[in-house]
Amino acid sequence: MKVIKTLLYTKNHEWVRVEGDEAYIGITDYAQHSMGDIVYVETPELDDEVKASEYLGVVESVKAASDIYAPISGKVIEINEQLEDTPESINESPYDAYIVKLSIANKSELDDLFNGDDYEVYCNEIE
Amino acid sequence: MHPYLPHTSEDITKMLAMIGVSSIDDLFEDIPENIRLGRELNLDESLSEIEIEAKLRQLASMNDTVKDNISFIGGGSYNHYIPAIIKHLAMRQEFSTAYTPYQPELSQGTLQVIFEYQSMICELTGMDVSNASLYDGGTSMAEAVFMANHVNKKNDVLVSKSVNPQYREIVKTYARFKGLNYIEIDIKDGVTDTTDLESKISSDSSCVIIQTPNYNGLVEDVAAVRISMDAVKNKAQFIVSVNPISLALFEAPANYGADIVVGEGQSLGNSVQFGGPYLGFIASTKENMRRMPGRIVGQTTDLDGKRAFVLTLQAREQHIRREKAMSNITSNQGLNALMATIYLATMGKTGLLEVAKQSMYKAHYLADSLDSINGIALTYKQPFFNEFMITTDEDANEIYNQLTSKGIFAGVIIDEHHILMAVTEVHTKEHLDKCIHEMEVIA
Numbered sequence: 330m331k332v333i334k335t336l337l338y339t340k341n342h343e344w345v346r347v348e349g350d351e352a353y354i355g356i357t358d359y360a361q362h363s364m365g366d367i368v369y370v371e372t373p374e375l376d377d378e379v380k381a382s383e384y385l386g387v388v389e390s391v392k393a394a395s396d397i398y399a400p401i402s403g404k405v406i407e408i409n410e411q412l413e414d415t416p417e418s419i420n421e422s423p424y425d426a427y428i429v430k431l432s433i434a435n436k437s438e439l440d441d442l443f444n445g446d447d448y449e450v451y452c453n454e455i456e
Numbered sequence: 457m458h459p460y461l462p463h464t465s466e467d468i469t470k471m472l473a474m475i476g477v478s479s480i481d482d483l484f485e486d487i488p489e490n491i492r493l494g495r496e497l498n499l500d501e502s503l504s505e506i507e508i509e510a511k512l513r514q515l516a517s518m519n520d521t522v523k524d525n526i527s528f529i530g531g532g533s534y535n536h537y538i539p540a541i542i543k544h545l546a547m548r549q550e551f552s553t554a555y556t557p558y559q560p561e562l563s564q565g566t567l568q569v570i571f572e573y574q575s576m577i578c579e580l581t582g583m584d585v586s587n588a589s590l591y592d593g594g595t596s597m598a599e600a601v602f603m604a605n606h607v608n609k610k611n612d613v614l615v616s617k618s619v620n621p622q623y624r625e626i627v628k629t630y631a632r633f634k635g636l637n638y639i640e641i642d643i644k645d646g647v648t649d650t651t652d653l654e655s656k657i658s659s660d661s662s663c664v665i666i667q668t669p670n671y672n673g674l675v676e677d678v679a680a681v682r683i684s685m686d687a688v689k690n691k692a693q694f695i696v697s698v699n700p701i702s703l704a705l706f707e708a709p710a711n712y713g714a715d716i717v718v719g720e721g722q723s724l725g726n727s728v729q730f731g732g733p734y735l736g737f738i739a740s741t742k743e744n745m746r747r748m749p750g751r752i753v754g755q756t757t758d759l760d761g762k763r764a765f766v767l768t769l770q771a772r773e774q775h776i777r778r779e780k781a782m783s784n785i786t787s788n789q790g791l792n793a794l795m796a797t798i799y800l801a802t803m804g805k806t807g808l809l810e811v812a813k814q815s816m817y818k819a820h821y822l823a824d825s826l827d828s829i830n831g832i833a834l835t836y837k838q839p840f841f842n843e844f845m846i847t848t849d850e851d852a853n854e855i856y857n858q859l860t861s862k863g864i865f866a867g868v869i870i871d872e873h874h875i876l877m878a879v880t881e882v883h884t885k886e887h888l889d890k891c892i893h894e895m896e897v898i899a
Contacts, residue, residue, distance in 0.1 A: 369746060389746070391770075394777050 530878025582710030593720025673843030725799025
């Protein structure tokens with residue numbers, strides 16, 4: 330399973346890439362692999378406020394529809410429109426095919442997330 | 457041993473020995489003594505095949521059906537003619553004994569029929585996608601309510617009072633357990649009061665539901681409803697419940713901005729029976745496709761490039777998504793949908809139009825004639841399809857009983873002075889004139 334060490338992660342297999350006061354959110358290689366061929370992604374709307382551990386959308390594959398949760402709180406400032414036509418890009422490059430970009434509400438919440446090493450250990454544990 | 461049960465006493469003894477018990481009673485060991493019945497069930501003596509056949513025939517002969525009488529009963533189910541070919545094909549073993557397939561791709565025939573059914577519903581309604589069917593008109597309306605809620609996450613459900621009262625009860629029940637607010641829109645002259653609708657619609661509205669033709673038989677001004685909905689900023693879904701036969705004559709809901717179309721499909725090749733089993737249909741837009749409840753059949757190609765059918769968009773259903781599913785229905789009215797499909801294929805566009813026209817013209821002939829009788833009047837002066845309400849000076853129950861004694865079911869009794877009457881293509885001029893004559897005598 331591919332893990333990018335510079336990113337932050339959640340137990341629910343979402344990744345976070347922080348850029349200043351903004352954060353890109355997506356799902357990890359572990360997640361896309363478990364889900365199988367992804368066919369659809371449902372996201373909140375632009376300007377929606379999301380709270381850490383609450384609903385951030387649904388990733389639907391041919392065999393499952395999994396909820397994704399916001400790793401941190403913030404406001405949705407960008408949605409990856411490409412996912413509408415090519416949802417499978419998440420399978421192909423999970424760390425490039427982000428789902429939403431948030432403006433970070435509370436930077437201290439980032440401290441609750443896994444770093445790359447801890448996430449890798451976590452994944453090995455649950456295998 | 458009973459002739460209808462497949463196991464002999466030798467079979468049973470062998471089975472008991474296999475699992476290590478000596479009698480059937482041993483299997484109930486875990487039930488405490490004090491709650492055991494301790495006696496035989498209070499059932500009649502078993503009968504021979506000859507005796508049962510006679511008994512059931514005697515019971516059946518007590519039925520007084522729409523085939524034996526001239527029936528004007530409507531109110532949600534309609535006595536249209538069912539071409540003989542339908543029973544003939546639908547009762548084929550491959551169709552009548554099969555349940556909703558759990559290994560669906562193995563049942564290509566079943567899936568193909570459902571795909572054709574879905575396609576025809578889309579053709580009739582003008583919508584983009586339909587599902588494999590729901591239980592009936594009432595629950596399909598409730599499913600549409602849940603669908604709208606999934607789409608816009610709003611909580612107010614606005615239902616016109618001109619919608620079938622049974623459907624409203626169902627929606628009310630479903631809404632309550634989902635924490636949705638059930639709000640009724642007033643009617644004026646028998647149809648939805650758009651002024652009241654405008655006063656009740658808001659940004660909290662999840663959906664607006666009307667039925668056309670409505671329960672009073674009247675055609676709703678759907679364009680006006682759509683305009684009223686758009687007058688206030690909101691994200692509400694426009695849900696319309698329609699009579700599928702009427703769609704041969706009236707505008708397809710897609711053309712006047714319906715978001716979700718539902719209804720009772722019984723009129724399509726299904727008998728009135730005992731109020732069921734019936735057939736709910738639901739159709740919607742491409743945008744709403746992933747919120748559609750139930751089964752959906754899709755067309756694809758197999759490894760060899762041949763056309764094949766599958767159940768698709770399954771990830772939303774409860775056997776995969778559990779409590780987050782779009783709905784808890786994991787079934788469909790397979791046999792009823794099959795009969796509807798054969799009906800539509802048999803009648804075709806011309807036949808369906810003929811059924812609609814005859815139903816409508818004959819209803820108007822009867823309505824006009826009854827209206828001219830002293831003591832009877834058309835309740836509403838609004839356009840209607842094949843159903844209308846009459847206001848009677850005499851007690852409606854009295855009229856109903858008198859007509860029944862003459863072999864006529866007058867209609868649905870609404871209250872002491874109102875009867876709802878439905879006419880279909882099966883009624884001949886003689887039938888209608890007989891009804892007019894008997895009404896003249898009584899009124």
